[in-house]
Amino acid sequence: MRITAARVIVTCPGRNFVTLKIETDQGLTGIGDATLNGREKAVVAYLEDHVIPCLIGQAADQIEHIWQYLYRGAYWRRGPVTMRAIAAVDVALWDIKAKAAGMPLYQLLGGRSRDRVMVYGHANGADIAETVDAVGRYIDMGYKAIRAQSGIPGIKDAYGVGRGTLHYEPADAALPSETTWDTAKALAHVPQLFEALRATYGFDHHLLHDAHHRYTPQEAASLARRLEDFRLFWLEDLTPAENQAAFRLIRQHSTTPLAVGEIFNTIWDAKQLIEEQLIDYIRTTVVGAGGITHLRRIADLASLYQIRTGCHGATDLSPVTMGAALHFDTWVPNFGIQEYMRHTPETDAVFPHDYHFEDGFLHVGDTPGHGVTIDETLAARYPYQPAFLPVAMLEDGTMWNW
Known part of the structure; x- marks a missing residue:
């Protein structure tokens, strides 16, 4: 062929x-x-x-x-x-x-390791009260795991706070929009969010938080330690991982589970993090790391060190990647969780798929292949629109990590 x-x-x-x-x-x-x-x-x-x-x-x-x-x-x-x-x-x-x-597809990888795939959704609000309510809505939808992000007083357009309840897209302008960041304000605010969430909902649901590379290793260690009592499922992307050894400092000061890797491209980006057991979840995804062939190698290396997968699954990947990821998740022995940020109805119509959500889990279909197709006629009705991700700056104008 x-x-x-x-x-x-x-x-x-x-x-x-x-x-x-x-x-x-x-x-x-x-x-x-x-x-x-x-x-x-x-x-x-x-x-x-x-x-x-x-x-x-x-x-x-x-x-x-x-x-x-x-x-x-x-x-x-x-x-x-x-x-x-x-x-x-x-x-x-x-x-x-x-x-x-x-x-x-999962049959070609070796068959099922599980019947369904636990996913987490994105709950966010302009303030703590709105985020608490948003988490409640996800619980009502059946989610067992929810990522929680809140607006932070004094910070313009805090990361992760979108403009919708189920669907939001950070790439929002033909040229990059500008957001601000203040680490001291975030360090004071984030523990209050999770204190409120645990006081409201207890410990029956998994809670996650994304720091989006905003902290230095010392600041990251401080936040991870402050959040220990709230028993997070993970803290994600606490500090930029170009220097993989930076995670040693965080590890030395906290037992909060750590996740990283959505922007990784190859196994080399995660080698030290995995071999030194500096993380608990590797977030590398099918579309980011060269497909299923290479992601299998990353997962196999991680399994030697009891590190689990937690693949990126925001709307910056199409249903094609989500379908392929679910076949990978269904097979991979050291699965942890799958991010699931829902696509819009328009996107779902362009990319018909056979996976479905039920009671906090995604279920992969049994259609030959990865179960996702594209309606090219419908796709042609939606031409390319220039859209940049925002940039982040400190209050004095210094560029920061978005």
Whole structure:
């Protein structure tokens, strides 16, 4: 079975998505997600100019060879553009291979490790009271795990506080909007949020919080320690992880579980964190880390150190990645949790899928392949719209981590 054609489909049903569709001489097709939030067209050009010409004529069932060809053959390895392009090819080829076998994708990975996948949703509010109410709504919907973010007095547009209850998209303008940050105010406020949440709902539900790389290692250690009594499921992205050893300081001062990795591209980004057991959950995702082929390697390394997966699942990935991730989650032995930020009805219509939510869990379908398709006619009605992620600045104008 040979690859005869491949093309990129860009659509914006509320936000931009980049999809690669691969066709074969046996009539089977597969799709993969290549979305890079705020930098989508960089991946489009990489695919169209540098990847697709190399795919034509290749054996579609040689997934490992093609992965190595695109990774090693480029010489300039890694990086978000390269790895998202590779991910799109990889997922599309797994989709084709599973369709050829007449099986859902998880069967090709080795079969089920679980029947359903626990997910967490995003609850946020302008202040603590609104966030407490939002968490209650997620509990009423059946969620067992909820990420909680609150506006912080004195901080403009605090991270994670969106403009909707179920759907929000941070990439919000044709040029980057500006937000502000003040670490001292956040350190004083965040523990109050979780004190209120535990006082209201007790300890029957998992609570998570995303720090979005805002703290220095010392500040991160302080926050993690202050939150210990509230027994968080995890604290996410406490400090930038380019320096993986920075997590040693946090680990030395707190037992709060730590999660990181949604912006990682390869196993090398997490190697020290995993081998030194500096984290509890690895958040690398299918679209970010070169597809299922490479994510399996990261998960296998993590399993040696009793570190579990917690794959990124915000709306900056399409239902194609969510479908592939759920097949991965259903198989992977060291699964922890899956982020589930719901797409808009318009997005769901463009990307029909067979997974569904029920009582706090996502259930993967048994359609051959990864169970997600694209309605190209409908997709064409939503042309690309330039949209940047915001930037964050300290009150004195210093650029900070968004």
